[in-house]
Amino acid sequence: MGERFSRIKILILRSNKFQGLLPRELCNLTSLQILDLAYNNLFGNIPRCISNFSVMMRESEMDDDIEYPSNNVYFNSSFMEDALLVNKGEMAKYSTILKFVRMIDLSKNNFSGGVPVGVTDLSTLQSLNLSHNSLTGRIPENIGAMSSLESIDFSGNQLSGEIPQSISKLTFLSVLNLSNNKLSGRIPSSTQLQTFSASSFTGNELCGPPLSNNCTVSVPTSVDQNRGEKEGNEDGVDWFYVSMALGFVVGFWSFVGPLFFNRRWRRMYFQFLNRLQDKLGSVNDVISGYDI
Structure with missing residues (x-):
């Protein structure tokens, strides 16, 4: 597919019974702006070369129209492509603004391994849904570089570690779901993240707003340090x-x-x-x- 349809822009194979590894040849689709493979039985690692989707990196490409000439002799005009997309958890029909949409949806599969670091190069990507897989490791530290992101859904995986502080830079983010992972630590503070409901973070070991369990991190004073040293000596063996x-x-x-x-x-x-x-x-x- 990456060789014979190299100029394809929209690939929607959602809700089928495809299985096996995700072909690396897909990374040759440099003009791809919408990739939807959700609800299949795909497994293995998400290819690192996903960062080859260069249209998702350049805003200038958004000026290109997705138009097809009409073969009907009675019509001299061309018609605009439209598509049904599931974006931000809702299905909607996109037509006139379809050329501006940039999204990747690989949810409801059996992908494993980590979130490819190269995905953070897709600076004009608007929606990233990797939910309900078996992904492990950490959320990429540089996720804040994806400045156009409006929706992130990493729920239902096994991601661990802390939420990167850079995520607070995503000022256009309106949908966030990190629930049911193995994340830990304090939720980064920003005017954006604290506006999401607690359900966006439940099922982890996180603390801080908007969750009800506050983080109790105290700075030790000199008295506390001396007391801690004494207690440590009492607990240890003085040879x-x-x-x-x-x-x-x-x-x-x-x-x-x-x-x-x-x-x-x-x-x-x-x-x-x-x-x-x-x-x-x-x-x-x-x-x-x-x-x-």
Whole structure:
């Protein structure tokens, strides 16, 4: 298809029973402005070469009309193409403004792997729906570069990590659904993101408005740090005191142990103490004589 229909602009194969991998030859459709493969049984990774859809990168292409000449001899004018598109969750018929629409819908398939980073090069893409697949990894950090995005739906996947801060730059965004993933952390603050309902973020481990669970991130003071260090020392093992206690026990039993179990040593020890007492007594007598 990428070779024989290289100039195709609209490809809608929605709600069929296509299965298998997404052909990489589709990336040769550089004039493609609408790709809708939703509700099929496609699997595997989304090709990285999806960034080859150059029409979705240049605003100048929007001036091209999608017109076809009439073969009817009674009409000399051409007619404008129209199409039924599901955009922002609703099906509508596009005719006069069809040439301005830029959208990709790969929802309700079995795609795996990550969201291709190259998709962020499609700066004039207006709608991106990758929902209800098995995508993993993180949302591309540079998603904010897709400045024309009006609708994002990544729901029902297994995406993880934090929501990129750059998403707050999407000032035209009117539909956002990141629910039922494995996202975590604080929802970026912006005048745009906080206007969406909490259902756009549920089913994750996120916090902050518009969700009811607030993020509790406190900056530790010097007192808290000292307290934390003390608590850490209490919870840990102080090997200095352990070695002292161990040395005392070993020294004590090395000296006292033989006195308990060896009668000869015990007798010699007490004789030593008696002689020591006698010597100390004589020394005291001499000192007393000098005082007199």
